[in-house]
Amino acid sequence: MIKQIFLILILTCSITFANDRLRGYQALEQKDYKTALYYLSYDANLGDDKAQYNLGIMYNKGLGVPVDKNEAFSWFFLSANQGNILANYALGHAYLKGSGINKNYKLALKSFKFSALRDHPTSRLILGNMYFQGQGVKVSYPKAYLWWRLAEDLNIEGARQNINMIKEKMSKDEYDEGYSLYSNCMKNTLYNCTKKIDDF
Structure with missing residues (x-):
């Protein structure tokens, strides 16, 4: 009985965590940048490469936050170091143009x-x-x-x-x-x- 309760608790937490992750991406897609920033920041700080890349995009383009090329570069760098293809492309652009970093x-x-x-x-x-x-x-x-x-x-x-x-x-x-x-x-x-x- 205790094992079943423990399993249900783990499954419930996993589903809640997955839903929270989706909320950030859904909010970004719907241009609800305040909500996107909240959820993506949380995931990015936990090391999620996709969230890090998307935060980089938000700071690079000023989506719900002031444009900050240095902050964008930092997030692209973290995501790229985890092998994110889009982040590596964005990082390449930053180095090529000198955006948030020296050329x-x-x-x-x-x-x-x-x-x-x-x-x-x-x-x-x-x-x-x-x-x-x-x-x-x-x-x-x-x-x-x-x-x-x-x-x-x-x-x-x-x-x-x-x-x-x-x-x-x-x-x-x-x-x-x-x-x-x-x-x-x-x-x-x-x-x-x-x-x-x-x-x-």
Whole structure:
């Protein structure tokens, strides 16, 4: 009998906790930012990566709180360190633009690569841009081509235009290298093919 009461108590607490977690996300979706802030702050401080990411968004955009890029960066950083793909993308943007932190192209590249290797489409497009412009890496048309082709595979707007543009700028050797990089990625997992490329 005591075991049954204990089990019921645990189940009741678990359901209540799950409902509280959902309230924060539902409130955010309904633009009830005061309620969202209350529940998401609680979960974020308990280490929930999704709540941390969403708090970062709230502070970054000023949703129910004053815009605070430093606070947004802090929440993105905590969430990204737990492997949250969207937080790594947001962290990459913060490093790329110097939002809430000093610009750091190398750390931006690292964050975007983390997300890109987990199929975050826009991260792939941005990585292509970074290799094209030499942000945090040496300019590399073949690697820009690779990332833009991988972005195109996920139907990202702008990827095809970038590919057409860079093909006009590439030498035959650069194109062959870029195409070879892309072909090898199609034969392997994305992670295995990219870890063989310099600067990855």
